[in-house]
Amino acid sequence: MVDKEVVIVGAGFSGIGLGIQLRKAGITDFTILEAADDIGGVWHHNRYPGVAVDIPSTTYSYSYEPNPSWSRLFAPGDELAAYAKRCAAKYGVTNHVRLHTRVEAAEYDADQHHWSVRTSGGSLTARFLISAVGPLDQPKYPDIPGLGTFAGPTVHTARWDPTVDLRGKRVAVIGSGATALQLIPEIAPEVARLSAFQRTPIWVIPKPNTTIAPPMRRLFERVPVTQRVLRMATSLLAELVMTAGIAYHMRVPLFVRSVEKLCLWHLEQQVADPETRERLTPKYGLGCKRPSFSNTYLRTFNRDNVDLITDRIVRIVHEGIVTARTDNASGEVTETLHEVEILLLATGFKTMQLGVVPPFPLHGTDGIEVGQWWDEHKYQNYEGISSPLAPNFWLMNGPWAAAGASWFSVIESGSRHIVRCLDEARRRRATQMVVRQEPHDAYMRSMHKKVRHTSFAQPSCSQANSYYFDRHGEAPFVRPISGPALELASRTFDLDHYRYDQAPLPGSQK
Known part of the structure; x- marks a missing residue:
């Protein structure tokens, strides 16, 4: 038994x-x-x-x-x-x-x-x-020397600590995937300074995130077929982006290029500074990494209190994060300390x-x-x-x-x-x-x-x-x-x- x-x-x-x-x-x-x-x-x-x-x-x-x-x-x-x-x-x-x-x-x-x-x-x-x-x-923590030495709170987004108060603080976010895409525009208005550390940019698709008004919700409840029709439409859209863009990528190159052009147009419309746009532009094809939808992530980098940091992270210290940049001409390496008070890890799973x-x-x-x-x-x-x-x-x-x-x-x-x-x-x-x-x-x-x-x-x-x-x-x-x-x-x-x-x-x- x-x-x-x-x-x-x-x-x-x-x-x-x-x-x-x-x-x-x-x-x-x-x-x-x-x-x-x-x-x-x-x-x-x-x-x-x-x-x-x-x-x-x-x-x-x-x-x-x-x-x-x-x-x-x-x-x-x-x-x-x-x-x-x-x-x-x-x-x-x-x-x-x-x-x-x-x-x-x-x-x-x-x-x-x-x-x-x-x-x-x-x-x-x-x-x-x-x-x-x-x-x-299972949350993935970055393999960065000194991670445990940081003096302030360190929070992985998958194990969020609601007691950590971000208001008026200098905050660092490590990661630039789907989680960071949601987190960064949400916290940027309330922090003193937000340092976003990006290793790889993400393909960002415009997001039709409309509010579903109470009359529409009542219609869905009373006439369920209306919601089923909407489900068919949204499923087709998602199927096109996720399945055609990933599973059938090589078979539908025109569609893939069209989505990439839409994302690049979206990036141009959202980000004012050309140099920042360049750093937010993926150098890999659509589908290698999961794309996502947002109307707020990219334009957050127009804010005066938000820094996009693409230099490589070499270590974390008591006061913050140390990055390094190599001069292409001389080969000289310059290190920079980014002092922060709170460290948020949007580093996935x-x-x-x-x-x-x-x-x-x-x-x-x-x-x-x-x-x-x-x-x-x-x-x-x-x-x-x-x-x-x-x-x-x-x-x-x-x-x-x-x-x-x-x-x-x-x-x-x-x-x-x-x-x-x-x-x-x-x-x-x-x-x-x-x-x-x-x-x-x-x-x-x-x-x-x-x-x-x-x-x-x-x-x-x-x-x-x-x-x-x-x-x-x-x-x-x-x-x-x-x-x-x-x-x-x-x-x-x-x-x-x-x-x-x-x-x-x-x-x-x-």
């Missing part, structure tokens, strides 16, 4: 969405283990000023649970956190969640066909184990690396630790969700999984894949299922073929410092297909690509 038929790790939108689909399928013997003190995942942890979704909220939501109450087209973070709680409660998932429970390791028992899961609150066994920990879970994917030690077939094996042999995952190394295990948000206009495309497709598998295991009375090596390898061959047409095949990506890439120089974060193709695959993959077994009865011989 096992403690639970299904154990899910993570109570963000992935874990909640999977829990909803399990209940719809009549699978109720499951628990969701969550390390934090509340559900919501990235939207529970990220509470920095200006935090918001970076694609339209009508698209960034469950397709079966539209929210007519979004205040803006790109909703702020607190509304996303509230939406997660509301969905979990409405569909009966909340009572399945066990908070303050961090998974420390999991080991597969090949004889009994179950997982032994060790947590901060004790151990339990599960027939099936699913990691639904999102890719933006660890993604495709050991200890993150999977997010805990996972010992599968023959005791192989999956994360270590992937780190040594490159990341690979059938349909972006399962591995021959780990029976009875699925990894949502894993290697070769992210596709489509919204992360909810990945969540719903991954949930559909898993529920189909569990239903088939039940139908066959199987206690173990594992993807076969041959279809797994065929899938990976198709991924490596498709990636040749993506933005990641551009030589300029070497300048992007993108979290899409792993230490092998590959980009396993993204599955290079469209959202509709992702959905179709989750509905039609061959269930015989898995092998099904039954555990021996107690007392029987193998």
Whole structure:
């Protein structure tokens, strides 16, 4: 006997969405283990000023649970956190969640066909184990000498400290990705001086972030089809930018160049100083690094109290940040101390690396630790969700999984894949299922073929410092297909690509 038929790790939108689909399928013997003190995942942890979704909220939501109450087209973070709680409660998932429970390791028992899961609150066994920990879970701290020597408060945006008062202070922000794009324009008006340290500029697309007026919200509530039509429109827009710009980059060069020209025009309209514009201009192609939408980030650099610093950071000291600049003619290096009182790290998250994917030690077939094996042999995952190394295990948000206009495309497709598998295991009375090596390898061959047409095949990506890439120089974060193709695959993959077994009865011989 096992403690639970299904154990899910993570109570963000992935874990909640999977829990909803399990209940719809009549699978109720499951628990969701969550390390934090509340559900919501990235939207529970990220509470920095200006935090918001970076694609339209009508698209960034469950397709079966539209929210007519979004205040803006790109909703702020607190509304996303509230939406997660509301969905979990409405569909009966909340009572399945066990908070303050961090998974420390999991080991597969090949004889009994179950997982032994060790947590901060004790151990339990599960027939099936699913990691639904999102890719933006573990904050990435910059590898800068002296980081711990800074005298003032140091805050990572993913673990925001609301007690730190920025008003009238000299503040430094390290990072220039999607988080900095939201944070910098929000705090610039209240600080005495803001020093923005940029290693790599970001492609910034104009943001149609309109307020959704109360009459429109009432219309969405009373005539739901109107919101579904808007969802179709925003999904198409996001699909064009994210999928065409990244997954089909080489196949639609005219579209990609058009988006780049739009971004460059936007930059010219927003930033007055030509030299600053030049430093904010990406030197890599669209899609190497995730682009984002904003109407406020670029023009913040017109402010008198905002400095854009692109010299390389050499160390952090008690008083602030030391940068260096090399004279091209003489080779002479000049160092500058930037004195600041508060240090904000908008440096993103660890993604495709050991200890993150999977997010805990996972010992599968023959005791192989999956994360270590992937780190040594490159990341690979059938349909972006399962591995021959780990029976009875699925990894949502894993290697070769992210596709489509919204992360909810990945969540719903991954949930559909898993529920189909569990239903088939039940139908066959199987206690173990594992993807076969041959279809797994065929899938990976198709991924490596498709990636040749993506933005990641551009030589300029070497300048992007993108979290899409792993230490092998590959980009396993993204599955290079469209959202509709992702959905179709989750509905039609061959269930015989898995092998099904039954555990021996107690007392029987193998």
